[in-house]
Amino acid sequence: MQIFPNADLRSFIKHYLFIDIFNFDQNHIRIFADGNTGIVFCLGDGMLLQNGEKLPRVFAYGQINEYQNLEVYGNVSLVITVFRPYGMNGILGIPGTVINNIIVDCEVISGSNVRELYEQLCELQEKNKIVEKLDTYFTVLMEKNDKPLQPMIAAATNWIFSKKGIFTAKELINYTGCQQRTIERNFKSNVGLSPKKLAGIIRLHYFLGEIRNTEAANNFTTLVYDAGYYDQAHLIRDFQKFVGLTPSAYHLKHHKLAVNVVHLPVENIQSQVKSTK
Secondary structure: OEEOOOHHHOOOEEEEEEEEEOOOOEEEEEEOOOOOEEEEEEEOOOEEEEOOEEOOOEEEEOOOOOOEEEEEEOOEEEEEEEEOOOHHHHHHOOOOOOOOOOEEEHHHHHOOHHHHHHHHHHHOOOHHHHHHHHHHHHHHHHHHOOOOOOHHHHHHHHHHHHOOOOOOHHHHHHHHOOOHHHHHHHHHHHOOOOHHHHHHHHHHHHHHHHHOOOOOHHHOHHHHHHOOOOOHHHHHHHHHHHHOOOHHHHHOOOOEEEOOEEEEEHHHHHHHHHHOO
16 A cells, blocks of 8 residues: 655655565565665564564665565564655765665664654554654654755656656756766766666566556567567566566566565475576
């Protein structure tokens, strides 16, 4: 379930995502890139682990270049603040590349008051009340941030989304009025990715949106070209890099907790990983 933040935060926060993972004694979830970053509040009596180590109750993640597998124990309710590609930098002032491909305790980047916020969220039952608390928390952080976001970054990022990730470097230069080196430097600082890498992720998710209502995997051919891929081999190569599954294997998965969060039963995870190699 997705709930939008208040109007003042929507330039930086895409939505709040609620995911309940119940009655899974021991399972894995796979998270892959969607071009956004986030802060995760792990509510409930269960826990998440990565590589056998328990994750903090509140953690932040940056841009993901490689898919991540997390272990789930017990019952967990995840409340995820999904930032726009430049949103974490705009609210917290964190350089884009600092937490790429890693998970960090949120206290490290936003202070110990996040612990109090977590305890308050645990006491709330209604999702709208949780959203109100989160809106208040992030509004305060945004107002304290003394590193305002460059308008070019927001405009260029939104333009790349509008182009579905299909554009040339010259077109981006003409749109922004900036030199390529300036664009690259500012994207890495504010977003954590180059425009080209962000475009590849956007193109992949455009394809995922197109196949959502497609019943048979063999009907993908036309959609492959519509999404800007040269051919099916190009799609499969990118898909395996970002998702770790073939397009058909992903499409057949019934346990999608979100577009970029897939439930992988323990007994199947190794075979699914091997099948993509």
